[in-house]
Amino acid sequence: MFLSEEQYLHAKDLFEQKTEPSPLLADLSSWAIEKYGIEVIDYICDERWDGKLRMMPVLWEDEEVDMFRRFRNYNPKIQKAFAFKFAKLCRKYKQHAGFTKPTEVFVAYETLKEEFEKRNIVINRVIKSCEPEKGEDEEAMEETPEEVLRGLPQKA
Numbered sequence: 001m002f003l004s005e006e007q008y009l010h011a012k013d014l015f016e017q018k019t020e021p022s023p024l025l026a027d028l029s030s031w032a033i034e035k036y037g038i039e040v041i042d043y044i045c046d047e048r049w050d051g052k053l054r055m056m057p058v059l060w061e062d063e064e065v066d067m068f069r070r071f072r073n074y075n076p077k078i079q080k081a082f083a084f085k086f087a088k089l090c091r092k093y094k095q096h097a098g099f100t101k102p103t104e105v106f107v108a109y110e111t112l113k114e115e116f117e118k119r120n121i122v123i124n125r126v127i128k129s130c131e132p133e134k135g136e137d138e139e140a141m142e143e144t145p146e147e148v149l150r151g152l153p154q155k156a
Contacts, residue, residue: 003044003058003110008119011042011058011112024093031085032057036078038064041112043086045096053098054106055086061113068109079107 003011013019021029021042029040042058059065068078083102090096099105 003112003115007042007044007058008112008115012116015041015060015112015116022093022095024089024095027089027092028057028086032082035081036067038067044110045099048106052106053104054108055083055099056108056110057082058110058112061111065109065111074108082107 010019014021014025025040025043028043032038032040038059040057041060044054044056044058046054046056048054068075070076080102083105086107087100087102087105090100
C-alpha cells in the first residue's frame with residue numbers, strides 16, 4: 001500500500017463510516033458493486049512519475065485487486081471500464097477536470113486492509129509497551145484516579 005497519511009486517514013474514515021462518501025464516490029462504488037461485486041472504499045487522483053494521470057480505486061484487500069488482473073498485469077478491459085465510468089462521473093459532478101478524458105487516465109488499484117492491520121499492530125504494541133510488567137508495583141495499579149491525583153505535586 002502506498003497511500004499517504006492523509007489518503008489513508010480519509011479512506012479509513014470512509015471505511016468506518018465516519019465520513020459520508022461524495023456523490024461521485026457513491027456512484028462509482030455502486031457501479032463497481034453491480035458490475036464486479038466489489039466495493040470501492042475511496043479513490044485517489046494523482047499523476048504518475050511519467051506525467052500520466054492516474055486514478056486509483058481503493059479496495060479492501062489484495063484478493064479483490066487480483067480479480068482485476070490478467071496474468072501478472074491489470075486486465076486492460078477492466079481498466080478501460082473504470083476509466084470510462086470515472087470520466088463520465090467526473091463530467092456529471094463537474095470534478096477532476098483532467099480526468100474527464102478516459103483515454104488519458106491510467107487506472108491502478110490500492111488496498112486498505114494490509115495498512116489498516118499493520119497500523120493496528122503498531123498501536124497495540126505501543127499500548128502493550130506502556131503496560132507495567134506482571135507483578136510490578138501491583139498496589140500502584142489498584143489506586144483510584146483520585147488517589148493518583150493526590151500523589152501528584154500541587155501548584156504553589
